[in-house]
Amino acid sequence: MKTTISEVGKYVEQIITMGVWLANKRSSGKIAFLQLRDGTGFIQGVVVKAEVEEKIFQQAKDLTQETSLYVTGVVREDERAPSGYELSVQSIEIIHEAKDYPITPKEHGTEFLMDHRHLWLRSKRQHAIMQIRNEIIRSTYEFFNENGFIKVDPPILTGSSAEGTTNLFHTKYFDEDAYLSQSGQLYMEAAAMAFNKVFSFGPTFRAEKSKTRRHLIEFWMIEPEMAFMDHEESLVLQESYVSYVVQAVLSNCKLELKALDRDISKLEKIKAPFPRISYDDAIEFLKEREYDIKWGEDFGAPHETAIAEHYDMPVFIVNYPKDIKAFYMKPHPTRDDVVLCADLIAPEGYGEIIGGSQRIDDEKLLKDRYEEHNLSEDAYQWYMDLRKYGSVPHSGFGLGLERTVAWLSGTEHVRETIPFPRLLNRLYP
Template sequence: MKITISEVGQHIGEEVTIGVWLNNKRSSGKIAFLQLRDGTGFIQGVVVKSEVDEEVFKTAKSLTQETSLYVTGTVTEDERSPFGYELQVKNVEVIHEATDYPITPKEHGTEFLMDHRHLWLRSRRQHAVMKIRNEIIRSTYEFFNQNGFTKIDPPILTGSAPEGTTELFHTKYFEEDAYLSQSGQLYMEAAAMAFGKVFSFGPTFRAEKSKTRRHLIEFWMIEPEMAFYQHEDSLKVQEEYVAYVVQSVLANCKLDLQRLGRDTSKLEKIKAPFPRITYDDAIKLLHEKGFDDIQWGEDFGAPHETAIAESFDMPVFITNYPTAIKPFYMQPHPERPEVVLCADLIAPEGYGEIIGGSERIHDYDLLVKRLKDFHLSEDAYKWYLELRKYGSVPHSGFGLGLERTVAWISGVEHVRETIPFPRLLNRIYP
């Protein structure tokens, strides 16, 4: 019977066959321990010389790292294993022998590992991070589907920039100029006027020449947009969504979190509602912490966000940023036009902003004025303005950066480990 490693718990005491790769091995004169993986998980295969044919034991001892094979054996429970099971191997059939596999159990430099990312993905650590990423995606769809959202896919090629043109990748679209999308938000606003509550999930691109551990050139965003939702309504959705995702990872990725050495007690605290602090109070807090350089009206950098987050053991909303440093489409505060109805959600433990959101301007004349203030073309945004001409309503939305969220939940330091093939300032290989 052919099964996968993830299914072995259903076949205790039975003889099964699994297609695997050899992750590692150790052996003595009488027994060989094979560390096996098949993509669904890892298991130890035990080959006892006295219990198998001589040729089988000889083959098992000669296996090289990343050789592909079929192993046949009996599934047994093993309390010493984090996985809980072991395979008592009776037969080994080599499919393809790997020779001189470049990533050995010794230490390798980061650049070497990144050059071999196509192989590094096979390691236990990278496997765990990708499984957590997958669970975040799965639970994202589950959350929004359960809460009445419709998934809408915005275009990747756009004719204008939702947040200005300084960080866009330009290309020619036949005879016209086009850009790789830095956000699907404007299109999601159009979709919200048709479907009420929508979300997108797709790649976005920022031509930002940054080398920090928080930045990627290509990354994935979850962008919900909600008609008839004001800023406060959106904040509730955000905290409920993030808490839901964290609890789903805790429930379904225990082995992966354990493999990464993640302190799950910090994640277990993540439940709505989240604390909130205004931009004004954040400035005061930073001054108290010795950040005298930051003045009202300036945006926060990574050190500022980390310092603010240190005052909380939960994600924290920073609300009501100055109008001048936020995109043109954000709704001004009704009592303080110098700030907007927006919030950034800052993850704890120094992982920085994972969500940016706001109530959107729904008044036609105000949006026209804001386009002029930002020196943006009314013709390019004609379709976006028309959303305010034909049945405009208050609406809000946000964008969650998947890779930063994966980094925070899994506890890895750099976002380059949170995406299968990272695109960095000086890296587009492999």
């Protein structure tokens, strides 16, 4: 029976064959222990000299790291194994012998590993992080599909930007200027006017010259947009979504979380509703703790971490000053200096994972914003049309996938949370 490591539990005490790579090995005079992987998981293969032909045992001892092979053997239950199973190997067929594999079990520097990212992905730690990433994606689709959303794909090449062109990658679109998208939000607003509740999931690009552990040049965003929904209702949806994803990872990624030594007790408490603090109160909170920050300034990583640590939960910071937020955010109904928006700050120092707001739905007010921000009415005429033809209250938000993966997996730097990271000084491999 040919199967995979993830499916071996169905074949206890049966003979199976798997295509695998050798991740590592150790051997004594009488037993060889093979650490095998096949992309679906990891398992130990045990080759006992007294139970196989001499040729097979010698073959096992001579195997080199990352050699590909077919192994045949009997699946055994073993409570000491992370997956609960191991393989008693009966025969080995080498497919391709790997020689001088560069990433050995010894310690390697980050730059070396990043230069070999195409191979580093094979490691147990990277495998676990990518599996968690996949579960976040899977459960995201499940959540929005179950809640009446449809997926709409906004363009990646745009003639204008959602938040100004300062941090955008410029390119030529034949004889026109174009930019790589930093957000699909404006297009998702148009989609929401057609389909009520929509979400997108795709790559976005920020030409920020930042080297922090929270920043990537290319990253993925989940961006829902909802017609007939106000800011408060959007916050409820956001906390429900994040709670759903956390529970899905806890339920479906037990082996991966264990492989990463993730403290799951910190994740088990993540359940809606989440605490909220106004921007005003957050400034006072930070001043009381002797942070040098003034009203009207945006929060940096130390500020967000201090606030999140106080709550030990994801926390919404609501109603930021109008002057530090995007032109499309709806003003607060009783104040003209703040807008109806919120950032969701993850605990444990992982920073902002969601930014969202209620959008301006009044044509005149949006036109005023165009003028304040020196935006071209010609470039944004289609966006104004959404306020001219059946405008409704609407809200939306964007969740950064890589920061969320980093938080749930307990990974320090976002460069490990995307298969091939694009960083300030890295476009290879």
